[in-house]
Amino acid sequence: MEPIEKFRLETREWLEANCPASMRTPTPEEETPWGGRNATWANPDSKVWLDRMASRGWTAPTWPKEYGGGGLTKEESLVLGQEMRRIKARQPLSSFGLWMLGPALLEFANEEQKREHLPPIVRGEIRWCQGYSEPGAGSDLAGLQTKAEDKGDHYLVNGQKIWTSYADKADWIFCLVRTDTAKKHDGISFLLFDMTTPGVEARPISMISGASPFCETFFTDVTVPKKNLVGELNKGWTIAKRLLQHERDMISGMGLGSGVGSSASLEALAKDYFGEANGRVASAALREHIARQKMDGKAFALTLQRTAEEAKAGVGTGAASSIFKYYGTELNKRRYELLLEILGTQGLGWEGEGFTEEELGVTRSWLRSKGNSIEGGTSEVQLNVVAKRVLGLPD
Amino acid sequence: MALVLTEEQQLLRDTATQFFQERVPVANLRRLRDTKEPAGFDRGAWKEMADLGFAGILISEKYGGTDFGPVGLGLVLEQAGRTLAASPLVSTVLLCGSAVQLAGSATQRQEILPAIAAGELIMALTLEEGAHHNPTRIATRAVSEGSSYRISGKKTFVLDGHVADRLIVAARTSGKEDDKSGITLFLVDAKTKGVSIQRTLMVDSRNAANISFDNVVVSADNVLGSVDGGTDVLDQVLDIARVGLSAELLGLVQAVFDQTVTYLKERKQFGVVIGSFQALKHRAADMFAEIELCRSVVLDALSALEARRNDVPQAASLAKARLSDTARLVTNEGLQMHGGMGMTDQFDVGLYMKRARVAAATFGDGNFHRDRYAALEGF
Numbered sequence: 001m002e003p004i005e006k007f008r009l010e011t012r013e014w015l016e017a018n019c020p021a022s023m024r025t026p027t028p029e030e031e032t033p034w035g036g037r038n039a040t041w042a043n044p045d046s047k048v049w050l051d052r053m054a055s056r057g058w059t060a061p062t063w064p065k066e067y068g069g070g071g072l073t074k075e076e077s078l079v080l081g082q083e084m085r086r087i088k089a090r091q092p093l094s095s096f097g098l099w100m101l102g103p104a105l106l107e108f109a110n111e112e113q114k115r116e117h118l119p120p121i122v123r124g125e126i127r128w129c130q131g132y133s134e135p136g137a138g139s140d141l142a143g144l145q146t147k148a149e150d151k152g153d154h155y156l157v158n159g160q161k162i163w164t165s166y167a168d169k170a171d172w173i174f175c176l177v178r179t180d181t182a183k184k185h186d187g188i189s190f191l192l193f194d195m196t197t198p199g200v201e202a203r204p205i206s207m208i209s210g211a212s213p214f215c216e217t218f219f220t221d222v223t224v225p226k227k228n229l230v231g232e233l234n235k236g237w238t239i240a241k242r243l244l245q246h247e248r249d250m251i252s253g254m255g256l257g258s259g260v261g262s263s264a265s266l267e268a269l270a271k272d273y274f275g276e277a278n279g280r281v282a283s284a285a286l287r288e289h290i291a292r293q294k295m296d297g298k299a300f301a302l303t304l305q306r307t308a309e310e311a312k313a314g315v316g317t318g319a320a321s322s323i324f325k326y327y328g329t330e331l332n333k334r335r336y337e338l339l340l341e342i343l344g345t346q347g348l349g350w351e352g353e354g355f356t357e358e359e360l361g362v363t364r365s366w367l368r369s370k371g372n373s374i375e376g377g378t379s380e381v382q383l384n385v386v387a388k389r390v391l392g393l394p395d
Numbered sequence: 396m397a398l399v400l401t402e403e404q405q406l407l408r409d410t411a412t413q414f415f416q417e418r419v420p421v422a423n424l425r426r427l428r429d430t431k432e433p434a435g436f437d438r439g440a441w442k443e444m445a446d447l448g449f450a451g452i453l454i455s456e457k458y459g460g461t462d463f464g465p466v467g468l469g470l471v472l473e474q475a476g477r478t479l480a481a482s483p484l485v486s487t488v489l490l491c492g493s494a495v496q497l498a499g500s501a502t503q504r505q506e507i508l509p510a511i512a513a514g515e516l517i518m519a520l521t522l523e524e525g526a527h528h529n530p531t532r533i534a535t536r537a538v539s540e541g542s543s544y545r546i547s548g549k550k551t552f553v554l555d556g557h558v559a560d561r562l563i564v565a566a567r568t569s570g571k572e573d574d575k576s577g578i579t580l581f582l583v584d585a586k587t588k589g590v591s592i593q594r595t596l597m598v599d600s601r602n603a604a605n606i607s608f609d610n611v612v613v614s615a616d617n618v619l620g621s622v623d624g625g626t627d628v629l630d631q632v633l634d635i636a637r638v639g640l641s642a643e644l645l646g647l648v649q650a651v652f653d654q655t656v657t658y659l660k661e662r663k664q665f666g667v668v669i670g671s672f673q674a675l676k677h678r679a680a681d682m683f684a685e686i687e688l689c690r691s692v693v694l695d696a697l698s699a700l701e702a703r704r705n706d707v708p709q710a711a712s713l714a715k716a717r718l719s720d721t722a723r724l725v726t727n728e729g730l731q732m733h734g735g736m737g738m739t740d741q742f743d744v745g746l747y748m749k750r751a752r753v754a755a756a757t758f759g760d761g762n763f764h765r766d767r768y769a770a771l772e773g774f
Contacts (some may be wrong), residue, residue, distance in 0.1 A: 267774035281774050290774065291765040295713050302691040313399045320691075323684035386683055387676035391656050394671045 007076055011083045018052045020045040024088045029361075032094050035124025037171045046090075053092035054123045060098055063106065068119035074312075096165070097121035097128040099250045101174050104243040108190075108231045117172075117192070129195070130247075131161040131175030131217060132240070139381050141176075142185045142237060146219060148177035155179075155191065155229070157199075157222040163375065167202035167215035170195055174243075180234050190236035193224040209367035210350070247376045252328030266290045266335075270342045286342070293331075293338050300327055319390045326382035329372035336366040400466075407467050410447060411474040418443065419480035421743050427481060428600040434558050435594075435602035436481040445514025450488055453635075454496065458508035465635070465700035469642040469693065476646025479743075479750055481601045483517050485757075486555035489639045491518035491563050493632040494580065498620030503582065507561070519559035519585075521550035521606050522629070528759045530565075530629050531575050535608065537566035544568075544618075546581065546589075546611040554757070556604025557594035559585050564608065569623055578625035582617045583608075599753040600746075634711040637758050638696040641714035644722045644754050645693045648686055651747045655679070655729040662734070669732075678728055685721045692717050709771050716764035719755035726751045 001009075022045045027033075033046045041047045053059050056070060061077040063069020072080065102121050105114055120126040137144040146159025157177060167173070172194055180187030195202070199222040204212035231239050267281060267290055275282035281290065303320055310316030339362050340347045347362050349355035373379040387393045400408065419440050427435065444450055452468045454460025461467075472484065492511045495503055510516035524534060535548020546566050556562070562583045570577030585592065589611035595603045620628050656679060659670030669675060696714040699707045726748035730737035737744045759767065 267769075267772065271774065279773070280770070287769050287774060288762070288765055291769040291772075294772070295716060295765065295768055296688075298713060299688040299692045299717055302695050303688050306691045306694065315399060320687040323680075323687055326680075327684050327688070380677065383677040383680040384673070386680035390683060391676075391679055393656070393659060393676050393679065394668060 004075055004079060008079050008083065011080055012086070014056075015083055015087055015089060018049075019087060019089045020049055023049040023090045023092075025090070026088075027090045033090075033092060033124065034094055034127055034166070034169070036127025036169065037125070038169065039124070039127070046092075049090065050092045050124050057122060059093045059095075059124065060102060060118075060122045063102065063118065063122065067106075067114050068122035093124045095121060095124065095127065096130055097126065100130065100243050100246045101128050103246050104174075104239055105230065107242065108239045112227070113192075113230060126171045127166070127169060129164050129167045129170035129173050129217075131164055131167075131173045133163045134160060135162050139378055141240070142188065144176055144178060144188065146175070146177050147181070148179050148189060148191060148224065150179070151223075154226055155224045157191070157193070157219045157224055159219050161217040161219075162205075162214075164202065164215045164217040165213055167195070167217045168204050170202075173200075173217070174230075176236055176240055179236075183234070185237045186234055188236040188240065189233055190230040190239045191224055192228045192230060193222065197222050197224070199223075207367075208370070209364045211364065211368070244377065248325035248382075251372060251376045252324035266293060266338060266342065269339070273342050273344060273346065289338060289341070293335060296331055297335070300331055303327075322386050322390055323382075325377060326373075326379050326386070330379060332372050333369050336362070336369040340366050400470075403463070404467055404470060407448075407463055408470040408474070411449070411471045414443070414447060415474045415478045415480050419475070419482075420478050421746060424479045424481055424600060424746065435555070435600075436483060436558075440480070441482050442514050444482060444484075445512065449484070450514045451512030453488060453492055454508050454512045458496075458504060459512040460508065461512075465638065466697045468639060469697040472639050472642040473646035473649075473693075476643035476648075477650040479647070479746055483555045483558075485636055485639060485643075486520065486559065487511055487516070487518045489636040490520040490554075490632050491561075493635050494520070494563055494619060494628055497631055498580065498628045503619065507582075516561065517555060517559050518561050518563065519553050519556045519604075520563045520565070520632075521553045521556065522565045523552045524548070524550060526551075528756070528763055530633060531578070531626065532573055533565055533567050533578055534572045535564070535566045537564075537568050537579060537581060539568065539615075540612075542615050543612050544581065544615060546583070546608045546613065549605070549607045551605050552595075552757075553604045553606050555602045556606050557592050557602060561585060562590075562606070563619060565625055565629060566608075575626050577623050578629070579622050580619040580625040580628060581613055582619050583611065583613055587611050587613065597753055599750040601750075601753065630708070633758055634707050635700060637711045637715040637764075638693070638700055640754050640757055641693050641696060641711075641718040644718040644751065645689055647747055647751060647754070648689060648718070648722050648725045651725050651729040651744060652682055652686060654744065655725075655732050658733055675732060678732075682721075682725055682728060685724060689718055689721050709768060712759070712764035712768040712771065715759055716761040716768065719759075719764070720761040722751035722755060 022043060031042045031046055033050055035050065050059070057063065057065060057068055058070045058080060061070040061072045061080050062074065065071035098121060102118060105117060132141060134144050134146060146157065146161060148155040148157045172192060175191045175193065177189055177191050178187055179189040199220040201218045202215040205214045205216060206212050207214065270281045270286055270290055274286060281287040304324065307318065307320045311318065343359060343362060346355060346359050349360055349363060351360060419437065423437060427437065448461035449471050451460030452463045452471065455462050475482065475484065488511065492508065495507045499507065507516065511518065522530060524532060535546065535550065537544040537546045546564060548566060562585055564581045564583050565578055566581060567577055568579040583590065589609040591607050591609070593605045595605055597603050659675060659679065660668055662669050692714045696710040699710040726744065729744045730748055733742060733744050736742050
């Protein structure tokens with residue numbers, strides 16, 4: 001037997017024995033396993049599942065074993081993913097540490113920092129948030145003003161961040177700070193610090209969806225040890241950009257339809273809410289709209305697959321990946337607009353009686369989806385990047 | 396997905412690229428148009444294409460073909476699309492050659508396939524009867540009379556119909572118009588008594604014809620496949636043609652886009668190149684995204700054909716719908732971005748736009764294929 005097939009069988013067996021039954025269902029919002037010091041477990045199985053997966057390093061399958069990861073090859077990691085999907089296993093951990101910070105630390109951090117920060121991420125013990133945007137630095141991120149002054153043995157941080165996802169629940173922050181006011185991109189550094197440090201305050205922002213996942217985060221004379229600087233002083237922009245790439249990859253996956261309203265198909269909902277004629281969705285206009293959405297989704301999924309295959313085979317330019325964030329998020333927004341059309345007035349409830357959980361979920365997710373093409377680089381910024389980097393159009 | 400080309404396929408792609416760029420550039424289409432060339436395509440170039448193995452690309456070696464398969468054919472058609480090369484590839488190779496290969500008797504195959512592969516036989520499929528693609532709306536009737544059939548009816552938009560030596564006629568042997576069953580395919584010599592052919596000059600300067608059949612008598616030996624069983628064969632060959640046209644459109648779209656981006660970098664207004672304007676940059680970047688998706692669906696559809704996957708119909712409709720629509724977007728935007736020069740006959744963008752519309756309408760546009768996709772997916 002090929003080693004990879006042996007790995008598949010062992011993995012299948014282990015998952016079968018270790019994945020609790022309730023972890024083989026879609027993840028409700030309130031059971032999202034964010035981990036962290038103050039983690040709450042709406043379903044105790046979530047914790048069991050996380051600990052079991054983390055014990056093998058399989059929350060971060062391809063990270064090196066010495067930092068708590070699974071040490072799997074890309075191929076093995078793909079097999080693990082396939083076997084998890086086979087039994088509909090949930091992701092054991094949702095974490096900005098896993099998705100964004102970890103890959104950046106593996107590339108840019110020193111040995112001590114990797115040993116300190118990576119294993120707790122794998123085990124879901126520390127929950128991270130991202131200190132990037134500021135009130136005056138959105139699309140023009142490099143215009144950020146939060147400053148870190150060199151005070152000999154430490155940095156003194158003062159300033160304000162905004163749109164800090166879950167800052168009120170996070171244990172640590174990875175933060176872009178200005179360490180040279182005379183330069184723009186070359187005056188930015190990448191700092192890590194504990195959110196319980198005196199002088200850190202996070203205030204949740206009420207969003208149009210009614211939820212408050214984002215915060216305004218204030219830093220007043222926050223003391224950060226010098227060992228918490230990642231990479232070189234004033235060279236943080238390189239790390240910031242690389243991390244943004246990881247963030248965009250994470251967000252662009254949304255176009256494939258995860259989250260509320262994704263379990264039921266558009267056409268099934270349309271037949272249900274609009275009616276059926278001769279086995280087809282009763283409204284020809286709506287049917288055409290649904291077909292367009294599904295076909296665009298399929299074309300996008302095929303493009304992700306093609307890019308991955310090209311990368312594996314070492315052919316192609318990889319230029320297609322520059323459109324993922326733009327196309328994926330625009331696709332997801334269109335999907336929610338369509339879901340809303342399908343649900344009619346049942347998709348326009350806010351709370352309380354008269355609407356199912358699923359319907360209310362669609363409404364809230366529709367509102368949330370509007371942010372997809374703003375966060376992590378707006379669609380307009382993405383198009384600028386494509387025009388400049390791929391098409392070579394001048395400034 | 397067939398992303399990593401075999402050595403043979405790489406060679407084929409390079410050969411095709413060079414051939415179309417040098418031998419059949421856009422200027423060739425202009426010449427055909429301006430001289431009102433009776434054949435509507437360059438017979439010399441077609442002979443060379445046959446010698447290069449393009450005509451026999453889907454035909455097995457047993458019948459004199461090169462058997463490079465659908466992916467190979469896609470590579471050739473994409474390059475043909477780049478230079479708007481007119482040839483009987485769609486009519487003779489994709490449609491008729493495939494139909495004979497799929498449904499023909501041993502005798503029919505032996506008689507027809509080697510001649511197609513050699514570039515010596517031009518064939519046309521007579522199918523459509525209205526202004527919109529509809530493969531089951533067939534009123535043309537074939538009435539059985541002992542050992543022969545008598546065919547009467549009118550066909551339109553027959554690709555290469557006026558130069559074809561032989562025709563495949565889709566006629567109804569039972570049932571009524573719109574019935575899926577009851578359609579039979581016949582091989583009919585174009586010179587048979589009762590066949591009248593009228594060339595229709597299309598906007599893309601290529602070939603089509605209206606053909607009427609007035610009590611045309613053919614022997615029962617000329618039935619292709621089974622009586623009343625034509626739809627199944629038609630479905631398969633139409634999907635091959637749809638995927639092939641999508642590959643051609645991919646080349647067309649890429650060519651227009653490349654020319655447009657080049658123009659954006661050259662044309663100056665207000666003292667700067669117009670490609671520095673964000674209004675144009677964003678539209679160009681948006682087209683780039685659409686084209687990347689186009690490439691994926693075409694490759695996937697070609698792979699589906701090659702691997703004989705059972706989702707060929709979905710993959711074909713996905714590709715044809717997307718490429719038809721993106722070709723409209725990119726040719727419209729390409730023309731607009733060329734400004735007044737785009738409106739002149741001297742610039743190629745207009746030629747690409749004309750071809751894009753005809754290719755889109757051939758065997759189902761975006762509307763047709765979205766509806767078909769929905770039906771295939773059960774909604």
